[in-house]
Amino acid sequence: DVKVTQSSRYLVKRTGEKVFLECVQDMDHENMFWYRQDPGLGLRLIYFSYDVKMKEKGDIPEGYSVSREKKERFSLILESASTNQTSMYLCASSTTHGTQYFGPGTRLLVL
Amino acid sequence: SQQGEEDPQALSIQEGENATMNCSYKTSINNLQWYRQNSGRGLVHLILIRSNEREKHSGRLRVTLDTSKKSSSLLITASRAADTASYFCATDARGRSEKLVFGKGTKLTVNP
Numbered sequence: 001d002v003k004v005t006q007s008s009r010y011l012v013k014r015t016g017e018k019v020f021l022e023c024v025q026d027m028d029h030e031n032m033f034w035y036r037q038d039p040g041l042g043l044r045l046i047y048f049s050y051d052v053k054m055k056e057k058g059d060i061p062e063g064y065s066v067s068r069e070k071k072e073r074f075s076l077i078l079e080s081a082s083t084n085q086t087s088m089y090l091c092a093s094s095t096t097h098g099t100q101y102f103g104p105g106t107r108l109l110v111l
Numbered sequence: 112s113q114q115g116e117e118d119p120q121a122l123s124i125q126e127g128e129n130a131t132m133n134c135s136y137k138t139s140i141n142n143l144q145w146y147r148q149n150s151g152r153g154l155v156h157l158i159l160i161r162s163n164e165r166e167k168h169s170g171r172l173r174v175t176l177d178t179s180k181k182s183s184s185l186l187i188t189a190s191r192a193a194d195t196a197s198y199f200c201a202t203d204a205r206g207r208s209e210k211l212v213f214g215k216g217t218k219l220t221v222n223p
Contacts, residue, residue, distance in 0.1 A: 031209045042215035102153035
């Protein structure tokens with residue numbers, strides 16, 4: 001079974017802090033994704049990566065950056081957390097043209 | 112926007128009844144997928160239907176696709192309380208088939 005893990009289920013940070021969300025997949029998938037999910041807005045793509053060191057902006061990249069140094073790991077970075085980044089963050093991976101497999105999510109609260 | 116839209120936004124039924132959810136989208140697709148999300152968890156893939164398919168079954172799930180109407184439906188037969196979850200459709204267009212665009216979901220409640 002494909003396994004996608006995220007470093008934290010719940011996270012509380014203060015405004016202005018630098019925040020790292022880590023995601024690891026164990027199926028050698030080329031593609032990895034970061035979404036945020038907010039009530040009434042559904043899932044919105046922040047960034048995705050189609051290969052090591054390759055990334056592409058999604059629909060809402062502002063305030064976020066990403067890093068993919070190894071195929072299995074995709075990190076989402078909030079350079080200076082703000083209260084409007086309080087959300088559920090979901091990581092996913094997939095093969096090309098494939099189904100996406102999601103991690104359990106990280107619920108981030110920025111105070 | 113390519114974003115699929117599910118209908119209804121919320122659905123409440125009794126155990127044993129069938130649940131039907133619909134999804135509409137705006138541009139051409141290669142395939143359409145349905146996902147399920149239990150409260151506070153990640154999404155789980157249920158089924159994928161390709162643009163040249165009209166119907167697909169998986170256990171108690173039946174998915175139809177009408178590309179002329181740009182719509183899909185997900186039918187869950189003989190529902191169980193454990194089917195309580197949010198259900199999302201996702202389409203793959205916009206020139207990059209590995210990227211999916213998700214709808215806002217239908218929240219299904221199955222009452223025991």
